[in-house]
Amino acid sequence: MSLLKISNLNAFYDNSQVLFNLNINITEGKIIALLGRNGAGKSSTFKAITGMIQVKSGSIFLKEKNLTDMPTNKRALAGIGYVPEDRQVFPEHSVEENIDLGKKLNSDIKNSWGKDKIWETFPVLYNLKKRIAGRLSGGEQQMLSIARTLVGNPSILLLDEPSEGLAPKIIEDITKILLNLKKTGATILLAEQNMHFCMNIAQEAIIIDKGKNVWEGNINKLKKDKKTRDKYLAV
Amino acid sequence: MEVLALLDCLSAPACLLSQAVGGLKIGMLLFLVASGLTLIFGVLGIINFAHGILYMLGAYFAWQAMELTGHFGLSVLIGAIGVGIFGLAFERGLIKRVYESNLLIQILLCYAVILIVDDLVMIIWGDEFLSSIGVPEIFQVPPLFIFDAVIPPFHLAIIFTSLLIAILLWMLMTRSRFGSLVRAAAINPKMLEALGINTNFIRYSVFVLGSFLAGLGGALAASERSIVSQMGNSILIESFIVTVIGGMGSIGGAFLASLIIGMARSFGAVAMPLFTDGLMFLIMVLVLILRPRGIMGEKK
Ligand SMILES: Nc1ncnc2c1ncn2[C@@H]1O[C@H](COP(=O)(O)OP(=O)(O)OP(=O)(O)O)[C@@H](O)[C@H]1O
Numbered sequence: 001m002s003l004l005k006i007s008n009l010n011a012f013y014d015n016s017q018v019l020f021n022l023n024i025n026i027t028e029g030k031i032i033a034l035l036g037r038n039g040a041g042k043s044s045t046f047k048a049i050t051g052m053i054q055v056k057s058g059s060i061f062l063k064e065k066n067l068t069d070m071p072t073n074k075r076a077l078a079g080i081g082y083v084p085e086d087r088q089v090f091p092e093h094s095v096e097e098n099i100d101l102g103k104k105l106n107s108d109i110k111n112s113w114g115k116d117k118i119w120e121t122f123p124v125l126y127n128l129k130k131r132i133a134g135r136l137s138g139g140e141q142q143m144l145s146i147a148r149t150l151v152g153n154p155s156i157l158l159l160d161e162p163s164e165g166l167a168p169k170i171i172e173d174i175t176k177i178l179l180n181l182k183k184t185g186a187t188i189l190l191a192e193q194n195m196h197f198c199m200n201i202a203q204e205a206i207i208i209d210k211g212k213n214v215w216e217g218n219i220n221k222l223k224k225d226k227k228t229r230d231k232y233l234a235v
Numbered sequence: 236m237e238v239l240a241l242l243d244c245l246s247a248p249a250c251l252l253s254q255a256v257g258g259l260k261i262g263m264l265l266f267l268v269a270s271g272l273t274l275i276f277g278v279l280g281i282i283n284f285a286h287g288i289l290y291m292l293g294a295y296f297a298w299q300a301m302e303l304t305g306h307f308g309l310s311v312l313i314g315a316i317g318v319g320i321f322g323l324a325f326e327r328g329l330i331k332r333v334y335e336s337n338l339l340i341q342i343l344l345c346y347a348v349i350l351i352v353d354d355l356v357m358i359i360w361g362d363e364f365l366s367s368i369g370v371p372e373i374f375q376v377p378p379l380f381i382f383d384a385v386i387p388p389f390h391l392a393i394i395f396t397s398l399l400i401a402i403l404l405w406m407l408m409t410r411s412r413f414g415s416l417v418r419a420a421a422i423n424p425k426m427l428e429a430l431g432i433n434t435n436f437i438r439y440s441v442f443v444l445g446s447f448l449a450g451l452g453g454a455l456a457a458s459e460r461s462i463v464s465q466m467g468n469s470i471l472i473e474s475f476i477v478t479v480i481g482g483m484g485s486i487g488g489a490f491l492a493s494l495i496i497g498m499a500r501s502f503g504a505v506a507m508p509l510f511t512d513g514l515m516f517l518i519m520v521l522v523l524i525l526r527p528r529g530i531m532g533e534k535k
């Protein structure tokens with residue numbers, strides 16, 4: 001069944017439009033790659049879903065909840081989990097304090113992610129839990145940002161280029177974590193510039209270009225469809 | 236400058252001790268006011284030019300409560316809580332509208348509020364000085380003599396009360412979830428919103444807390460000084476100096492700087508009685524030259 005449904009969305013940075021009649025429909029329990037070139041509008045799509053940029057028309061529904069006019073924090077309480085592309089950990093808070101900030105004390109979402117489970121899933125973070133987040137490596141910060149969002153038990157995870165700028169070994173670790181999440185039936189929208197990192201994780205893909213969705217389907221189909229890839233994804 | 240007088244004082248335990256206690260008292264009361272100013276700046280990004288009237292209102296509210304109840308502790312508490320409530324109305328009604336405005340608009344708003352509140356205070360309580368609310372009965376005792384220094388026990392009580400508040404504030408900021416949220420909101424409120432936190436709530440909580448502290452400072456000060464509508468002006472300047480010396484937004488810095496200013500005022504009164512105000516500015520200028528971001532300010 002449909003978990004997140006974006007219909008005919010037009011979104012703006014002040015007066016410049018970035019999303020044009022965008023339509024996205026995400027089924028519960030699926031991992032979907034949101035692909036597109038540099039500047040295609042992937043991050044802007046996430047910012048529209050979280051309420052960080054202005055939506056002038058169209059709608060965003062999470063199940064039956066209409067998020068379109070909600071403030072950002074209410075959307076998070078409703079179940080939107082956002083991991084931004086630049087990670088945005090709180091640099092002067094310790095690892096553990098960062099994770100605690102992600103807890104939602106005043107929501108009725110069911111609590112499947114306790115801190116024990118976070119430490120189990122991210123043993124690296126457990127070993128660093130007293131360290132100031134500003135002194136973590138890029139990969140550790142990425143994991144922390146994901147863990148901080150997970151501890152709030154989101155019903156959908158918006159991951160913005162989690163592999164960006166990371167060493168292959170770290171990317172492997174993050175892939176493993178995402179594959180584990182997949183097994184638990186998590187719903188994830190995974191933004192990436194190319195399909196390489198998503199290949200083993202996502203089942204389906206949506207391509208956006210110049211703020212519009214231009215293609216969607218099975219990710220294996222996309223793998224064989226060189227023409228589409230060349231048109232929308234090649235650098 | 237009377238260097239000899241200062242040397243005499245520093246080498247005589249009686250003078251040293253009584254000036255040190257006096258400096259501590261000035262410094263700790265100043266900290267109550269300045270910590271709120273620096274906290275509000277750190278989290279809301281607003282320089283609250285109207286902070287002085289919060290101190291002044293604390294004194295008037297406590298005076299009025301004392302007239303009605305005759306109970307010192309209760310009156311001080313009512314003064315502080317009353318100013319906290321005033322702060323809530325001030326932030327929700329006015330300040331929240333100028334978060335995104337430029338500095339000039341913010342200054343104009345604060346200045347307008349200062350003028351209006353000053354006039355209201357004069358309409359309600361008159362333009363004459365009101366006498367201090369006095370020291371509670373248990374402290375109406377002969378002073379202590381320690382190394383021949385004359386120390387009023389009530390001054391020690393003010394120092395310990397303020398120190399206790401400082402410790403509680405420090406624990407709130409470093410040990411509690413609220414403190415963690417406040418520190419995070421000062422750095423990246425947008426991300427905090429995306430994690431489900433209502434940052435508006437944090438903003439006005441901080442404003443109320445800062446107002447409460449300033450009101451408490453005013454109410455405590457009213458025990459020994461006369462009360463007048465202009466009384467917030469000099470403490471505002473001193474609080475700014477403390478904020479600059481300690482580092483904008485740093486509570487630990489405000490604590491150290493308050494002690495430095497308190498001691499400078501107290502010992503300055505011995506060494507250069509005509510230049511105690513100038514001395515504060517001199518210290519500020521020195522800090523700005525040697526360490527522009529203040530003692531504990533963050534690198535920008
Ligand atoms: N703050 C902003 N103000 C105005 N325009 C912006 C802003 N941020 C992004 N844009 C524009 O919006 C468009 C989409 O940008 P967006 O960041 O959503 O792309 P993206 O797909 O995430 O790209 P990348 O892969 O580089 O992260 C781009 O044309 C960009 O220049």
Ligand SMILES: [Mg+2]
Pocket residue numbers: 042043044085160
């Ligand atoms: Mg992006």
